[in-house]
Amino acid sequence: MNLNLFYFHVVDSLLLTSPLLLLMIAAIVVLAADVMMPRDWRGALPWIAGIGVAASSLALAGTGINGIALTLFNGALVIDRLTFLSDAVILGGALYLIAISPRWLRGRWVPQGEYYALLLFATMAMMALAHSNELLALFLNFELLSISFYVLLGIEKRNPRSSEAGFKYFIIGSLAAAFLLMGIVFIFGATGGQTRFEAIARALDGGAVRQPLFMAVGLGLLFVGFAFKITLAPFHMYAPDVYDGAPTPVVAALATGTKVAGFTALFHVVEMVARWKGLPVGVWGAFYAAAVASMVVGNVGAVVQPNIKRLLAYSSIAHSGYMMIPLAVVLAPRPDLIGAARDAVAYYLLAYTIMTLLAFGVISTLAPEGEGPIAAWAGLGRRAPMRAAFMALAMLSLIGLPPTVGFFGKIALFGVAIDGAHIRLAVIGILASVVSVSYYLRVVIAIYMSEPAEGAGRVGFPNAAQTLALVVGAVCVFVFAIFPWLYSG
Amino acid sequence: MQYMIPGNLILAVAIFAIGAGGVLWRRDAITMFMCVELMFNAANLGFITLTQSLGRPEGVAIFLFVITIAAAEAAVGLALFIKIFDDREKIDAEDLNLLQR
Numbered sequence: 001m002n003l004n005l006f007y008f009h010v011v012d013s014l015l016l017t018s019p020l021l022l023l024m025i026a027a028i029v030v031l032a033a034d035v036m037m038p039r040d041w042r043g044a045l046p047w048i049a050g051i052g053v054a055a056s057s058l059a060l061a062g063t064g065i066n067g068i069a070l071t072l073f074n075g076a077l078v079i080d081r082l083t084f085l086s087d088a089v090i091l092g093g094a095l096y097l098i099a100i101s102p103r104w105l106r107g108r109w110v111p112q113g114e115y116y117a118l119l120l121f122a123t124m125a126m127m128a129l130a131h132s133n134e135l136l137a138l139f140l141n142f143e144l145l146s147i148s149f150y151v152l153l154g155i156e157k158r159n160p161r162s163s164e165a166g167f168k169y170f171i172i173g174s175l176a177a178a179f180l181l182m183g184i185v186f187i188f189g190a191t192g193g194q195t196r197f198e199a200i201a202r203a204l205d206g207g208a209v210r211q212p213l214f215m216a217v218g219l220g221l222l223f224v225g226f227a228f229k230i231t232l233a234p235f236h237m238y239a240p241d242v243y244d245g246a247p248t249p250v251v252a253a254l255a256t257g258t259k260v261a262g263f264t265a266l267f268h269v270v271e272m273v274a275r276w277k278g279l280p281v282g283v284w285g286a287f288y289a290a291a292v293a294s295m296v297v298g299n300v301g302a303v304v305q306p307n308i309k310r311l312l313a314y315s316s317i318a319h320s321g322y323m324m325i326p327l328a329v330v331l332a333p334r335p336d337l338i339g340a341a342r343d344a345v346a347y348y349l350l351a352y353t354i355m356t357l358l359a360f361g362v363i364s365t366l367a368p369e370g371e372g373p374i375a376a377w378a379g380l381g382r383r384a385p386m387r388a389a390f391m392a393l394a395m396l397s398l399i400g401l402p403p404t405v406g407f408f409g410k411i412a413l414f415g416v417a418i419d420g421a422h423i424r425l426a427v428i429g430i431l432a433s434v435v436s437v438s439y440y441l442r443v444v445i446a447i448y449m450s451e452p453a454e455g456a457g458r459v460g461f462p463n464a465a466q467t468l469a470l471v472v473g474a475v476c477v478f479v480f481a482i483f484p485w486l487y488s489g
Numbered sequence: 490m491q492y493m494i495p496g497n498l499i500l501a502v503a504i505f506a507i508g509a510g511g512v513l514w515r516r517d518a519i520t521m522f523m524c525v526e527l528m529f530n531a532a533n534l535g536f537i538t539l540t541q542s543l544g545r546p547e548g549v550a551i552f553l554f555v556i557t558i559a560a561a562e563a564a565v566g567l568a569l570f571i572k573i574f575d576d577r578e579k580i581d582a583e584d585l586n587l588l589q590r
Contacts, residue, residue, distance in 0.1 A: 136551050143558045150565050160576045166569050171521055174562055175512055178528035181555060182505055185535035189498070193545030 013072035016079055017131075019060040019087060020124050026052020027120035034113020042112050043102070049116040050098045053123070057091045060084070071133055075196040078133035078268070085346045085487065086130045086264040089353050090257050094123040096357055099469035101249045103462065104364045109157035110247070118155070119253065122148035126257045130264035135184045135195040138265060142180055142229070145261065146173040149254060153246040165245030172228055172238040180225025186218025197272045204276040216280040219273065223286055226269075230262040232290045232324065233297035236317045240305075243313035248371060251309065252360035255316045256353040263323055263349055267342065270327050274335040287328040291425065294321025295432040302439045308374050311439060312359060315398060318436060319352050322429055325413050329420035337420050344412035350480060350487055351397075351409035358473040359394040362387045365462040365470070374443055379452030384459050386467075388447045390474050395440040397477050400433050405481045497538035505531035516581055518573075522566055529559045 014021070030048050037044065069080035097119065105112065125145035132138040150173060154166020188195060190211050191203040202208075209215050227235040243251045273279055298318025305311040326341035362370075365387060369376050380388040397404035410433065417426040462470065480487055504527060511524030533552050540548030 136547075136554060139551075140554060140558065143562065147562060147565055150562075150569060154569050154572060160573070163569065163573045163576065167518070167573055170566050170569055171512070171518075171525070174522070174525040174566070175509075175528070177558075177562075178505075178508070178525055178532065181529060181532040182535070184551070185501070185532050185539065188536070188548065188551075189539045189543070193539065193543040193547060195547055195551075 009074070013077075016063055016070065016072055017077065019056040019063070019091070020127055020131075022056040022059055023052060023120050023124040023127070026055070027117045027124070030117045030120065031113055034111075034117075045112050045116050046098050046102045049120055050095060052120060053091055053095045053098060057088075057095070060087050060091065071198075072131075075198065076134045076137040077128070077131040078197075079131065082264055082267060082342055082346055083127075083130050086260045086349060087127050088487075089260050089350050090123060090126045090130070093253065093256050093260075093353055093357055094119065096361065096469050096473060097249050097253055099465040100252075100361050100364050103466050104247070104249055104367055108247075109159070110155055111157075115152070115155060118148050118152050119250075122152060122253060123257065126261035129261040132265050133197050133268065135187065139177070139181055139184060142225070142265075143177055145258065146177060146229075149173070149250075149258070152250045153242060153254070155250070156247055161245035162247060165242045168238050169242050169246075176225045176228030176235075178225075179221050179228070183218045183220070183222030183225060186214050186221060188218075190214035190218055197268060201272045201275065204273060204278075207278075209278070212278045212280060216283055219269075219283050220286060222269065223266075223283075223290075226262055226266045227290060230259050230266070230320050231294075231313075231317045232320050233293040233317060236294070236297065239317060240301075240310040240313040243309045243316075244307060248309070248360060248364045248367060252357055252364070255312065255360065256356050259316070259320060259323075260349045260353060263320075263345060267327065267345060270330055271338060274330050274333065274338055279331065279333060284328065284331040284333070287324060287331050288425070291321050291324035291328045292428055294318065294324065295428055296321075299432045299435040299439075303435065305439070306373050306375070308363060308377070308443065309371060311374070311443070312356070315436070315440075316356065318432060319348075319356075319398075321432070322410065322413050323348050323352070325422075325425050325429060326416040328425065329416050329422050332420055332422065334420045337416060340419060341416050344409075344416045347412050347484065347487065348409040351405035354405055354473060354476045354480065355394045355397040358390055358470065358477065359398070361466070361470050361473060362391040362394070365466050366459055369459065374446050375453070377443065377446045378450035380446075380459075381448040383452060387462070387470065390470050392444045392447055393474055393477055395443050399437050399440045403481050404477050408481050408484060495538050495542045498535055501531045501535040501538065503531075504528075504534065518570055518581065522563075522570075526559060526563070529555060 026049060030045055033048055034045060063079065069078055071078050105115065122145060125141055125148055129141040129145055132141050150166055150170045153169050154163045156162035187200065190209055191200050192208060194200045194203050224235065231239045243255065294317050298314050298321055302311050302314035302318065305314060323345055326344045330338050330341045397406035400406040400410040414426040414429050417429070508524045508527035508531060511527065512521050515521055515524065533555055536548040536552045540546060
């Protein structure tokens with residue numbers, strides 16, 4: 001590449017990654033402002049963070065959406081339809097969490113500047129992970145996301161439960177990174193030293209892979225690394241403990257943003273190998289088994305959970321299982337279904353993010369009483385009618401009842417399984433959804449049909465920002481169900 | 490031409506397996522973390538070996554990045570350990586069971 005062209009390539013790349021760069025700048029501004037502003041101006045920090053996310057969203061809208069995939073920085077990052085949609089979801093989620101957080105943080109031992117700065121860094125890392133198009137970039141963004149979350153999960157001072165959640169995520173997260181890295185070693189070796197996804201796909205197509213077994217082992221290890229990150233059974237053991245102990249808004253980011261980013265990156269990996277003729281059947285088997293195991297373990301595990309955050313942890317495992325269905329079908333191999341699978345996964349990521357954020361948002365406004373046992377939610381319908389209704393709505397959408405996003409998301413996912421003639425996967429998914437009715441309705445029953453415990457008075461009011469965020473979240477549950485084209489264009 | 494698997498790659502896989510076993514069976518936090526570092530370095534050994542046997546320089550570049558990332562991770566991890574150590578006398582994963590009740 002001649003120098004002039006290279007210069008334009010770098011400028012183009014920087015312009016197209018401006019949403020990420022703006023988030024990074026906002027994070028640094030938050031950190032600097034925290035140190036330099038007078039102490040009683042701390043209330044401005046969430047505003048700075050929010051303006052950063054809003055600016056990043058505008059920049060993202062400016063880059064526009066089109067069907068053409070562009071590679072940036074000499075192939076390290078990619079911009080395509082899927083990354084545009086997942087970026088939009090991640091930024092929306094970040095704005096929601098910044099609105100929820102200030103009230104939740106009040107009276108807790110959490111350093112404000114670090115909290116918002118790390119939230120922005122984590123958001124940036126999620127977007128970067130979704131864009132990864134090269135093995136080294138994949139590993140770096142994976143670790144950037146992990147390290148931000150190690151600190152965020154354990155950020156609450158004088159709370160041993162928060163430290164414990166951070167510790168558990170640290171050990172599991174670094175184990176996942178080690179598996180991912182070893183997978184990269186195998187793929188790097190098997191393809192004769194290729195790192196870019198397109199180059200790997202070309203090598204696989206052209207039969208340049210001398211050791212298909214090495215490639216398969218590499219993909220398997222890579223998949224294990226991802227499985228930890230997106231809580232697929234049997235690599236989910238840490239999720240209930242981490243979700244239970246960590247700060248609720250951070251858990252909401254972990255449950256939604258990490259999965260959006262992880263599934264987008266995993267989808268790019270699947271796209272890379274989908275057209276490989278010699279794909280060993282074991283790789284497909286691993287995806288299939290993880291989908292089934294996550295649906296079963298997640299839904300069965302949630303049935304007996306008395307604690308709301310642990311229940312949502314198992315629910316997130318189950319939903320990861322649903323989202324694995326299209327990926328397993330594509331690797332069946334049905335590379336012709338990759339477009340349908342992409343749309344289904346993108347839509348379900350949006351649906352899952354909306355309903356999970358709504359549930360965690362309500363939990364945050366009811367902190368600290370509402371963060372523990374479901375029994376504490378008894379009679380909430382009378383004590384806090386608006387939030388009770390929002391929580392019930394989130395639960396019904398998580399079950400997948402029409403006319404909510406959860407319903408249309410599941411239709412899309414199971415539709416791919418049926419198109420790919422994997423009726424069994426669709427049936428397992430539907431049966432798992434039936435099981436899920438029992439525990440989601442348990443929350444609704446506690447809210448509307450149980451008497452409040454003795455001495456349970458009125459719960460605190462959410463502030464204006466929280467109310468606005470919850471209302472927007474609840475509206476989104478319907479808007480994106482009725483007008484799905486608003487999202488996919 | 491018969492493709493030879495370099496001996497160092499087998500060594501790397503062996504070290505990786507030892508590290509993974511250590512994380513699963515040891516219960517002392519520091520030892521668990523050491524085992525994770527062992528896994529990272531096994532992967533590094535793999536990159537260096539492949540750089541040599543394939544004659545492609547990208548492996549060394551990845552190796553340098555991994556070393557840096559591992560250092561950043563160690564800094565955050567040890568800070569977390571100190572935070573936990575403030576609450577209790579020792580950092581044993583068996584004792585970290587507040588969240589299972």
